[in-house]
Amino acid sequence: MGRNAMKGARLVAVAVAAAALLIPVLAGAATASGTQGASTGGGGWVFTATNNPSGNAVFVYKRDANGQLTQTATVPTGGKGIASEPPFGFPIVDSSGSINLTANGKLLFVVNAGSNTVTSFRVTSSGLQKVSVASTHGKLPISLASSGNTLYAVNEISKNIYGWTFTSGGVLHGIASSNRKLTAVTPSGKKDKVGVAAGIGFTADGAVVAVTERGLPRTYGEIDTFAIGQGGGAGKAQAYATKGVANPFGFSAWSKYLIVSNAGLVKTPSGAMPNPADFSQFTGSVATYKVSDSGKVTFVSNAASGGRAACWLIITKNGKTAFTTNTLSSGTPPTGGPTSGTGAVASLSIAPNGHLHLLKQANTSPGFPGDEAFSHDDKYLYVDDPSIIVPGGSHIEAYKLGPGGTIIPIQTLPSTTPSTYPPNLSGIAAW
Numbered sequence: 001m002g003r004n005a006m007k008g009a010r011l012v013a014v015a016v017a018a019a020a021l022l023i024p025v026l027a028g029a030a031t032a033s034g035t036q037g038a039s040t041g042g043g044g045w046v047f048t049a050t051n052n053p054s055g056n057a058v059f060v061y062k063r064d065a066n067g068q069l070t071q072t073a074t075v076p077t078g079g080k081g082i083a084s085e086p087p088f089g090f091p092i093v094d095s096s097g098s099i100n101l102t103a104n105g106k107l108l109f110v111v112n113a114g115s116n117t118v119t120s121f122r123v124t125s126s127g128l129q130k131v132s133v134a135s136t137h138g139k140l141p142i143s144l145a146s147s148g149n150t151l152y153a154v155n156e157i158s159k160n161i162y163g164w165t166f167t168s169g170g171v172l173h174g175i176a177s178s179n180r181k182l183t184a185v186t187p188s189g190k191k192d193k194v195g196v197a198a199g200i201g202f203t204a205d206g207a208v209v210a211v212t213e214r215g216l217p218r219t220y221g222e223i224d225t226f227a228i229g230q231g232g233g234a235g236k237a238q239a240y241a242t243k244g245v246a247n248p249f250g251f252s253a254w255s256k257y258l259i260v261s262n263a264g265l266v267k268t269p270s271g272a273m274p275n276p277a278d279f280s281q282f283t284g285s286v287a288t289y290k291v292s293d294s295g296k297v298t299f300v301s302n303a304a305s306g307g308r309a310a311c312w313l314i315i316t317k318n319g320k321t322a323f324t325t326n327t328l329s330s331g332t333p334p335t336g337g338p339t340s341g342t343g344a345v346a347s348l349s350i351a352p353n354g355h356l357h358l359l360k361q362a363n364t365s366p367g368f369p370g371d372e373a374f375s376h377d378d379k380y381l382y383v384d385d386p387s388i389i390v391p392g393g394s395h396i397e398a399y400k401l402g403p404g405g406t407i408i409p410i411q412t413l414p415s416t417t418p419s420t421y422p423p424n425l426s427g428i429a430a431w
Contacts (some may be wrong), residue, residue, distance in 0.1 A: 006132035035382050036122075043067075044375055044431040045123070047101070048396065049110050051076075051081030056112050056119075056310075060127060061413075063430070065399055067380035068411045076274040077119040078133045079112025081424055085140070085156070087216065094427045095142035095156075096199030096212075096250030096261075096371060099427035102146050105376055106427060107170045109313055111141040118153055120142060123431070129243050131170035137179050138160040141311065143199045147206035152178070154211050154328060161200065161211065165232050177233030182211060183221045187243040190282055195222050198311075204226075204253040207293045209234060212248040212260060219403045221248040222256070225295035240297035250312040250371075254319040256355045261305065261313035262322045284310030284326050288354035298412055303356035306346040308394050314372045315350070320357065322348045323381060323406050325369040335427050344369040345397075346404030347381060354355040359405030361390040364397050365412050373430035374401075384428040394425035 020210050037406025043063040050057045060073040085094045093113050100109045101123075108121040108128065115135050121128040141358035145152055152163040152173070163178030184192040202209055206228065213222035221242045226234040242248050247263035264283040284305035290298040307326025331342040341364035347355045367385040374381055383397040396409040 001334075002026070009292055016221070019355050020144070031114050033067050034119055042047070044105075046373065046428065046430045047128075048384055048428045049077070049081070049093075049097075049099055049246075049426050051091070051113065051426040053083045053114050053424075054080050055079075056081040056110070056114070058110060058121070058128060061396075063375065063380070065284075066410075067398055069382075069396065069398060069413050071125055075121070075128045075130070077110050077112055078117055078130060079117045080114030081112065081426070082114040082140070085113065085142070091424045092143050092368075092370070095197070096429065097143045097145060097201065098146040098371070099150070099324060099429045100146050101429035101431060105168065105431040106168075107146075109144050109146065110427070111144055111153065113134075113140055116141060116155070118151075118164075118167065118172070120172055122170050128168065132166075132172040133166065133196070134172045134174065137174070141408040142197060145209070147202040150175075150206070150228070152200055152202075152209050152234075154197045156197045156427060159197065161209065161234065163232055163234060164207075175232045177229075177231070180226055180234045180237055182213065183237040183239045184213065184224075185239040185241050187241045189219055192222075192241070192394075197223050199251060200251040201251055201253060203258070203260075203291050204255060205293070208291055208295045210251070210258060210291065212251055214247045214249065214263065215242075216247060216266060217268060218259065219246050220244065221246060221397075223248060223260070223289065223297050224295060225291060227293070227295045235295070238295045238297075240289075242287070243301070245285065245299075245302055248287070249310070250314075250324070252313055252315040252322070254350065255298065255354075256290055258291055259313060259315055259322050259350065259354075259356070260287045260289060261285075261310040262287055262302075263309045263311055263327075275287060282309040282326070282328055282358075284308050286310055286313065286322060286324055286348055286356055288350075288356060290354065300354040304358060305346060305348075306358050306361050307343050310346075314374060316374065316378045316380075316401075320350055321359070323372060323407070325364075325383060326373060327369055328363075341366050341369065341385075345381070345399065345407055347407060349405065360407055362399060362407035362409060365395070368399070369394065371426070373426045373428045376431045380410075380430075382428055382430050384425055386425040396428070
């Protein structure tokens with residue numbers, strides 16, 4: 001969205017970004033040691049970030065056994081968020097994966113887009129404990145991904161990636177051979193202008209790091225791959241133009257495939273901002289690409305997402321179902337805003353050969369449905385819904401997952417105090 005927006009939305013974004021600077025101090029703020037009183041009980045937890053330019057912080061939620069959330073703490077990251085992110089000026093980290101939780105649920109990593117750093121936390125039985133704040137060796141970090149004991153980030157403005165190894169306790173150590181520039185090619189293979197980074201991630205076996213790039217106003221985007229060597233270092237970028245698939249954004253890995261959400265084609269006069277309220281724009285899709293261990297990318301298929309601007313995507317642990325958020329949804333725009341949340345969350349089946357089929361859709365409340373996370377048992381889905389276009393406060397949507405890709409709404413949080421949630425709410429992780 002591109003993980004993007006009409007001229008009027010920019011004005012709204014400026015206004016809400018200013019309002020974000022006034023975020024109140026919530027109950028349960030961090031202690032001097034950084035350790036919080038959150039308890040997982042019989043459920044788990046969910047994390048999201050404020051992206052506050054005055055000081056980024058993580059909201060901590062207890063997850064009950066029935067999937068519902070209760071906020072328990074707010075933990076400063078030691079870094080800053082951003083008031084707006086290019087190219088659309090939204091007051092969020094407009095990417096996939098600005099928060100990353102390790103596969104065992106023991107370490108949490110958060111980008112500080114305004115101070116060009118990443119913060120690591122240990123996830124303990126009593127909450128979060130801050131461990132490291134490290135430079136991303138670039139400008140405007142927007143997305144993180146981990147595999148094994150290796151973490152990578154992509155920097156949007158400086159157009160580079162950087163990586164670290166980390167200890168079991170979350171201490172970060174920079175990898176000298178990880179600082180690599182993004183690149184781009186045309187569908188015919190000629191050198192091209194680098195697009196706007198949207199997300200970074202590993203292939204399922206950890207052998208390759210991939211970065212998606214939006215290509216506005218081009219009719220294709222880019223997937224850069226970097227083969228990972230011993231010690232976690234990255235090889236040089238290999239670029240693949242996504243011919244016929246516009247604006248790739250979020251993605252997840254399964255088997256030898258990357259499953260990628262695509263915001264869709266935008267047709268506007270040269271230099272003009274796209275209009276999200278124009279329903280001929282941003283027809284979303286989800287594409288499959290096969291990736292070799294050397295980083296070679298091969299297109300497999302592309303399927304409709306059932307809505308507009310498919311921007312975030314995650315896959316169940318069994319690799320059978322993908323869930324994407326149609327950020328501009330598919331409903332009739334309400335007065336004063338481009339999205340109603342109708343049909344905004346979609347599920348798609350994944351065949352063994354990587355082909356996709358749209359299954360079910362569910363609504364969100366009015367907003368800007370974005371990043372997603374599963375509980376560790378794949379029973380519940382959580383969607384971060386910042387209020388960057390539709391006023392009323394950012395919130396989290398909770399769903400129970402059923403057979404055949406069924407998506408059952410169980411909670412919209414908060415239900416009564418939206419003013420306490422900043423419009424900058426960015427990224428989400430769950431256990």
